[in-house]
Amino acid sequence: xxxxxxxxxxxxxxxxxxxxxxxxxxxxxxxxxxxxxxxxxxxxxxxxxxxxxxxxxxxxxxxxxxxxxxxxxxxxxxxxxxxxxxxxxxxxxxxxxxxxxxxxxxxxxxxxxxxxxxxxxxx
Amino acid sequence: xxxxxxxxxxxxxxxxxxxxxxxxxxxxxxxxxxxxxxxxxxxxxxxxxxxxxxxxxxxxxxxxxxxxxxxxxxxxxxxxxxxxxxxxxxxxxxxxxxxxxxxxxxx
Numbered sequence: 011x012x013x014x015x016x017x018x019x020x021x022x023x024x025x026x027x028x029x030x031x032x033x034x035x036x037x038x039x040x041x042x043x044x045x046x047x048x049x050x051x052x053x054x055x056x057x058x059x060x061x062x063x064x065x066x067x068x069x070x071x072x073x074x075x076x077x078x079x080x081x082x083x084x085x086x087x088x089x090x091x092x093x094x095x096x097x098x099x100x101x102x103x104x105x106x107x108x109x110x111x112x113x114x115x116x117x118x119x120x121x122x123x124x125x126x127x128x129x130x131x132x133x
Numbered sequence: 134x135x136x137x138x139x140x141x142x143x144x145x146x147x148x149x150x151x152x153x154x155x156x157x158x159x160x161x162x163x164x165x166x167x168x169x170x171x172x173x174x175x176x177x178x179x180x181x182x183x184x185x186x187x188x189x190x191x192x193x194x195x196x197x198x199x200x201x202x203x204x205x206x207x208x209x210x211x212x213x214x215x216x217x218x219x220x221x222x223x224x225x226x227x228x229x230x231x232x233x234x235x236x237x238x239x240x
Contacts, residue, residue: 045229055169055177055220057229069227072134110167110182118224119167121188123176 012036012122014106019127026096026131032089032106032124040064040084043109043116046091048102049126058104059091063114074100096131103128135159135223139232145240150211154235156204156221165225166204168197171234172217180219181206213239 018030030046045060059080060069068080079092089106103126111117136159146152156166164184169177179188181197184204194209208215216239221232 054234055171055222055231057222057231060227060229071228105176110179116227118165119179119182119222119229121179121182123178125176 012108014108014122014124016104016106016124016127019104019129021130021132022096023133024097024131027092027094028096028129030091030093030104030106030127030129034087034089034106034108037108037122038112039082039087041112041114043114044082044089045107045109045116045120046078046080046089047105047107047120047123048100048129049105050099050102053102056102060116061089062116066114067116069116093129096129098131101129101131134228135162135226135230137221137223137230137232139219139221139235141235142233143236143238145238146211147240148211148213152208152211152237154206154219154221154237156199156206156232158202158204158223158225161201162223162225164200165223166197166199167222167224168195168206169220169222170215170217171220177220182224211237 015033046058061080077095106124107120108122109117110119110121168181171177185197219235
């Protein structure tokens with residue numbers, strides 16, 4: 011069974027840092043691009059960042075560019091996002107998601123999502 | 134960035150009804166359009182990708198169509214489990230962007 015399990019969420023003060031992890035199982039992890047997405051309380055979905063299967067290419071939303079860094083360890087089947095300089099508007103449930111298409115490059119959509127981990131930025 | 138606009142934002146319907154949700158892109162996205170369903174407290178679930186391809190396990194009452202800038206999601210006969218929020222998402226370019234969502238409620 012294909013599974014994604016996020017961890018690392020919590021309460022952090024504005025300006026602080028947090029690293030989220032996403033443990034993958036049940037599929038050839040290195041053969042799929044991966045993404046992080048988020049959903050603020052009561053709001054819609056926002057794609058945050060994506061990474062190719064090899065990790066050689068990364069992509070970011072303007073809202074997090076320069077503050078967030080996506081990475082992956084294919085030997086550990088794990089996706090990460092390092093979040094620095096956190097702001098109140100970063101408060102959200104963060105999801106990791108697997109790309110639909112087999113291949114190194116970021117494709118057009120996400121077919122498997124984790125259950126989410128909650129990040130709260132507040133003093 | 135490509136802006137995605139869904140309509141309506143909310144919709145009331147009854148079990149058995151046929152409903153259509155539309156999604157418009159701010160520029161042509163060819164057929165790189167996906168639809169997701171989300172129920173409260175749960176992660177989104179991919180329903181349709183590449184405009185009209187049903188994800189494995191999704192009931193055939195769901196269908197999608199369109200190309201370029203205008204797309205539709207149709208549910209042919211609403212079932213109780215279909216009352217949820219639906220999002221379109223473009224996969225033509227990064228950043229991937231979503232519509233604001235359509236909340237489908239029971240009338």
